[in-house]
Amino acid sequence: MQELSLSDWLATELFERVPSNIAVLDREFRVVKANRNFVDAFGPCQGRHCYEIYRDDRHPCSSCQAALTFADGKRRVSEEQRRNRDGRYSHYVVHFEPIQLGENETHYILEMSRDVTATRLLQREHDIVFDRTPCYIAVLDRDMRIVRNNELFRKTFGESIGKRCYEIYQQQNELCEDCPARQTFHDRQVHSAYKLGRNKEGENIYYYVTTAPLSRGENEPSHVIEMALDMTMTRMLEQQLRLAFDFQESLIHSAIDGIIAVDGEGKINICNPSAKKMFKCMGENMIGQKITDRFVPHEFLDIVEGKGSCRELKETVAYDCDGEAFPVRFAGVALQSGDKHVGSAAFFQDLREIKQLELEKLEAERLAAVGQTVAGLAHGIKNVLMGLDGGMYVVSSGMKKDDKELTRKGWEMLKSNIERITSYVKDFLNFARGRSTLEVRPVDPNWIVREVVNLYKDVAEQAGILLIAEFQENINPANLDAEGIHTCLxxxxxxxxDACEMSEKMDCKVIVRSIERDDTLVFEVQDDGCGMDYEVKQKVFTTFFSTKEVSKGTGLGLLVTRRIAQEHGGKVEFDSVEGKGSVFRLVFPKKRLPALSDSPS
Known part of the structure; x- marks a missing residue:
């Protein structure tokens, strides 16, 4: 077989081997020759007009590039949409090459087209991604000029093509010292940085910029792409969060109450200076430790373990690092984030100073009352002495006259006034006693009530008064000075x-109750006697004030009762209606009762 020469191969084979759609058009726009690729793309075409093939039309295109090439003999390139043999339109890049068989006249046109539909689709997707990406994108040349940018960039910074990046971002005339784009041009690596810039309105914008090289195989990149994420809102939130954190940290640090917070695992992560001082511990030593009842009330551990959301104790006991107990007011709360338990916080108010002030106040009140009592006692004893003088005179007169009746009368006067002096002195001594007389031990409140009722049962019965004891069942023992509470009752x-005897009612009764409710112990004495009017109720705790006969009362009984109640951390309350009766209550919050260790030896 004879081998083809190169010129023969080019003449016979090249037309078919070129990987493009090739057709030759005459001046009537008819296809006079086409290669296999063209036929495969557009179907049989010999002798058909090109506009019939590409558009299924009967007339030439108004902007026909082939017609222009026939007219001026110049080669052309255009991008067109053409219908292929299966009826779908595709994008083609078309080259028009004039074929001139004579001088200055184009007889035919060689038309070469290539399907670029897939390329154009990729380009379109790229353009959409480039333009719609929610960050600022710009392409820079080596002179730091912006050659392309996306929609968000233009919206934020304005028209910037041809301008240098630092003129747009920073609104300055010099390159930034730490410019990541310059570093990328230098080492062809990806670089990032946090930057502060300005938008087209001159407002500050915080952004995080990343630069990457763009090249077509050159040793040095010809362009750099910058992608910047707007961090302005994040930075504002960070600043607000920092302000809120600093504010709360200052509150916690400067709080006069002790504050301890634990995480969801019960480990201490906050211990403010007041808590460090209160518990005599270095805060650093407590941080990270598991919270235990070594320091805090067990009620807080219940909150830490998810057994409650909040708890408040007006008075309880905590322990410092030396194991020493001290009184505190406590509040605990569970910390939630949505439905998730994230930790717990405890607040402690050190009550040691308050307790000391209460003791000092009680002592001051007692001493002040003692002063008032001494003054009143002197006046009372003066009256008694006058009575004694009168009695002595009557006795002397009776003896001189040998008048036994007169002598007996004088002796009765002496006896009565001596009893008054004894009563004065006893009540005064009882009132003047301080807290040092308390002997605290666990006592059954019902037992005290029973003892008092048994003591006065005969006296009440002789006066025609019904004395009743009402006990609450299963009442718990309490730390009390039994003798002191007995005196109060x-x-x-x-x-x-006495109030019942002063009443005009025929059937009176007195009820003595012991009650435990809301962690409080209450002793109650109720009568349906004469009651008290407004004036008497205002003077009921006044020294030496009494509504009884001179020989029966000193006016110190309720003062003694109030003093003993206060020494137990309690108080005296009363309600009274004139003509209907009165109710007196001894109210003792159990958390405030004296501890056994407070009892003197």
Whole structure:
């Protein structure tokens, strides 16, 4: 077989081997020759007009590039949409090459087209991604000029093509010292940086910029692409969060109450200076430790373990690092983030100073009352002495006259006034005693009530008064000075019996109750005697004030009762209606009762 020469191969084979759609058009726009690729793309075409093939039309295109090439003999390139043999339109890049068989006249046109539909689709997707990406994108040349940017960039910084990046971002005339784009041009690596710039309105914008090289195989990149994420809102939120954190940290640090917070695992992560001082511990040593009842009340551990959301104790006991107990007011709360338990916080108010002030106040009140009592006692004893003088005179007169009746009368006067002096002195001594007389031990409140009722039962019965004891079942023992509470109840029961005797009612009764409710112990003495009017109620705790006969009362009983109640951390309350009766209550919050260790030896 004879081998083809190169010229023969080019003449016979090249037309078919070129990977493009090739057709030759005459001046009537008819296809006079086409290669296999063209036929495969557009179907049989010999002798058909090009506009019939590409557009299924009967008339030439108004902007026909082939017609222009026939007219001026110049080669052309255009991008067109053409219908292929299966009826779908595709994008083609078309080259028009004039074929001149004579001088200055184009007889045919060689038309070469290549399907670029897939390329154009990729380009379109790229353009959409480039333009719609929610960050600022710009392409820079080596002179730092912006050659392309996306929609968000233009919206934020304005028209910037041809301008240098630092003129747009920083609104300055010099390159930034730490410019990541310059570093990328230098080492062809990706670089990032946090930057502060300005938008087209001159407002500050915080952004995080990343630069990457763009090249077509050159040793040095010809362009750099910059992608910047707007961090302005994030930075504002960070600043607001920092302000809120600093504010809360300052509150916690400067709080006079001790604050301890634990995480969801019960480990201490906050211990403010007041808590460090209160617990005599270095805060650093406590941080990270598991919270235990070594420091805090067990009620807080319940919150830490998810057994409650909040708890408040007006008075309880905490322990410092030396194991020493001290009184505190406590509040605990569970910390939530949505439905998730993230930790717990405890707040402690050190009550040691308050307790000391209460003791000092009680002592001051007692001493002040003692002063008032001494003054009143002197006046009372003066009256008694006058009575003694009168009695002595009557006795002397009776003896001189040998008048036994007169002598007996004088002796009765002496006896009565001696009893008054004894009563004065006893009540005064009882009132003047301080807290040092307390002997605290666990006592059954019902037992004290029973003892007092048994003591006065005969006295009440002789006066025609019904004395009743009402006990609450299963009442818990309490830390009390039994003798002191006994004295209080005897004073109140005695007053109640006297009030019934002063009443005009025929059937009176006195009820003594022991009640435990809301972690509070209450002793109650109720009578349906004469009651008190407004004026008497205002003077009920006044030294030496009494509504009884001169020979029966000193006016110190309720003062003694109030003093003993206060020494137990309690108080005296009363309600009274004139003509209907009175109710006196000894109210003792159990958290404030004296501890056994407070009892003197």
């Amino acid at each position: 005897t004073n109140l029961v005695s007053n109640a019996i």
